[in-house]
Amino acid sequence: MKTSSTLPPTPAGKHAIVYGGSMAGLLATGVLSRHFERVTLVERDRFEDGPQPRKGVPQSSQVHILLARGRNVLSEVFPGIEQELKAAGGEIMDMTESMAYYVSGLWRPQIRGGVSMSAHSRPLLEWVVRQRMRALPNVRVLDGREAAGLKTDADPTRITGVKLQAPGGGQEEVLEGDLVVDASGRGSRTPQWLEALGYPRVEETCIHVDVVYACRLYQRPPGFEPGWDSLTLSPQLPEVRRLGTIQRIENNLWQVMLGGWLGDGPSADEASFLEFARGLSQPHLYEALRNAQPVGPIHRYRFSHNQRRHYERMPRFPEGLVVIGDAFCSFNPVYGQGMTTGALQAETLGECLRRGLAGVSQRYRQCVGKLLEVPWMLATSGDLRLPEVEGKRPPVLGLLSWYGDRVQRLTCYDEEALRVFMRVMHMLESPAAMFSPRMVFKVLTSEPDTVALSRGPKPLAAVPRAQVA
Ligand SMILES: Cc1cc2nc3c(=O)[nH]c(=O)nc-3n(C[C@H](O)[C@H](O)[C@H](O)COP(=O)(O)OP(=O)(O)OC[C@H]3O[C@@H](n4cnc5c(N)ncnc54)[C@H](O)[C@@H]3O)c2cc1C
Structure with missing residues (x-):
């Protein structure tokens, strides 16, 4: 098993602490191991040695797709991990070729589209990533412990560590670090803990x-x-x-x-x-x-x-603290963006650390605020189409929805459009690619041919039962 920790000659700091050992926390730990002499990962659950669903990630029994951009980041942080996923039973498939997809009253063509996906359960993915993280020589894992508060000195403008205890209570201990990363998911208590330290309450948008x-x-x-x-x-x-x-x-x-x-x-x-x-x-x-x-x-x-915490808007925010993954923003899962956005935040943290530890918390929260704009827009503009869903609708929502429907339909009979669409959905390209002059022209002028309308897999009822069993 390869490890990926290659510390620069001058690390950003001595000790980083991550609490929350799910996808965002694991990726953050991998990134931080390249910038700090030591990293400690604190997780409330006890880690099992195998791909098991666990209490702290109750969604892990549900279908999870890792978008192509997320896979790319994962492979950068843990080189060679795709081979390990395959060895553990996962498979890499071309997304459009392997998938029968029915949308807008049409079946999409099953063509090789160049965007691949890895097919495996969420517990398997997390377990393989966890093994890579455990193999990092400068990482220590403290499982069965929870972060119970933030530690500051007399001056609360810098977080200097976390208070730890066994889940449900018990003796408290303090772990000191140069950087603390909250990867504790949607239920993160950072908003309350910061408020208790005298910071304003972070603004939240919920849909x-x-x-x-x-x-x-x-x-x-x-x-x-x-x-x-x-x-x-x-x-x-x-x-x-x-x-x-x-x-x-x-x-x-x-x-x-x-x-x-x-x-x-x-x-x-x-x-x-x-x-x-x-x-x-x-x-x-x-x-x-x-x-x-x-x-x-x-x-x-x-x-x-959907829950977005606008840490980027806070007028004051302490140094030494970073919030990542669902703790920062959590999306309707239908759009499959959560793990990939967490991976992109971990990548952003690494980029911010390249300029040193000083000011990293401020740089990071501003960058992530911008990073979240597109996935948030993609997720919520779908949800806001339902009249019952409350939320501020952008004035162009009607036009965007109309255009989006036309693009969806176009992807069922125009292979080039399907390829562009897949790259945008997998965050490999900006949504601007769907508004190129060529795409706009196609969206406005093309119509499906009737042959395309009849394409698609046969219902199995039409297949003799002997072939099915
Ligand atoms: C039904 C469903 C389906 C989904 N499908 C997809 C999908 O297809 N693709 C996709 O990319 N995303 C999907 N998601 C979203 C994805 O599950 C999350 O975005 C992702 O798990 C977020 O990772 P995280 O590490 O930020 O937080 P979480 O996975 O929520 O993990 C938080 C971790 O922190 C630990 N923890 C909590 N509090 C503490 C504490 N105080 N101290 C120490 N540890 C603590 C928990 O035990 C847990 O391990 C789906 C979500 C749901 C609900």
């Missing part, structure tokens, strides 16, 4: 969506060759609010997710799950499930709201 996810694992039926590795029946907001996906993961399993907005999702019983699948816009997902063997229970998750 309530009440998205329901229900996921179950299935054994992929032997001999089942439908021509796709994953299948997605996409929503079409505001009219179609339900979605379903089958994602191939390790051990020849399918991870099946069904869900919808505003509380509309199946409950955690088999009959409701299958009935919901049957009611989706196309029969393929239901037909596939009918022939597959479930493995384990249905896991249901309710995501109440």
Whole structure:
């Protein structure tokens, strides 16, 4: 196993502390190991030695897609990690070629689009990353401990460490460090802790969506060759609010997710799950499930709201503290941006540290404030199409929605448009690419041919049962 810690001749500091050992915390630890003599990662859960879902990441039983940009950052921080993911059972696939995708009343062509995805469960991804992080020679892991407060000297303009204790209480101890990174997720208590130190309360924007996810694992039926590795029946907001996906993961399993907005999702019983699948816009997902063997229970998750904390707007913020991942901003998971945005924040932290430790907290929060603009806009402009969702609507939302729908439709019969769209969705390119003169011309003038309309996988009901079993 390779390690990636190559300290510069003059490290930014002696000791950095990260609390929260999930995706953002692991990536931040990897980055900080290149800038500090020592890094300590504090995690409330006890880490299992294997790819297990865990209490501190209750969403880990749900489908998780790592966008291509996030994979790139992951590979920069932990070189060679894709091989390790593959060795652990994950697979790398071309996103458009491997996926049957139904949107805007059309199936997208399954062409090689050049944007690849890694297919595996979230616990497997986290476990492989954790092993790489553990192999870093200057990293120490303190699991089964939680951060219970921030430590300052008499002067609260600098955070000098964290107060630690066993989850649920017990003897408190203090860990001193030059930089403290909060990677404790959506429930981060930094807003309250800063307020207690005399800072103003950070402004928060919340957009309530009440998205329901229900996921179950299935054994992929032997001999089942439908021509796709994953299948997605996409929503079409505001009219179609339900979605379903089958994602191939390790051990020849399918991870099946069904869900919808505003509380509309199946409950955690088999009959409701299958009935919901049957009611989706196309029969393929239901037909596939009918022939597959479930493995384990249905896991249901309710995501109440997009949550953005505007640390970049705070008039005062202490040095020595950085907030990363969902603790800074957490998005409706339907858009698959959370882990990638966390990875980009870790990358940004590394860039800010290249100019030294002095002023890093201020530089970082400003850069992340800007970085979040695009993913936040992409996620919330979808959600705000639902009239029931409260929030400030930009004046151009109607025009953007109309254009976005046309682009979606175009991707079903124009391969160039599909490639551009995929690069934007995977954060490899700016959304400006969808507004190039060539794209605008296509969006305004092209119409699908009728052959394209009939393209797409056959429903399995049309396939003789002997071929399916
Ligand atoms: C249903 C669902 C599906 C999703 N699907 C996708 C997807 O397809 N693609 C994608 O990119 N993202 C997806 N996401 C988002 C993704 O799960 C998060 O963005 C990501 O996990 C955020 O990582 P994080 O490290 O910031 O926080 P978290 O994963 O929430 O982890 C926080 C960690 O901090 C620990 N912790 C908490 N408090 C303390 C403390 N005081 N001291 C020490 N440790 C502490 C916790 O135990 C945990 O390990 C999905 C989310 C949901 C809810």
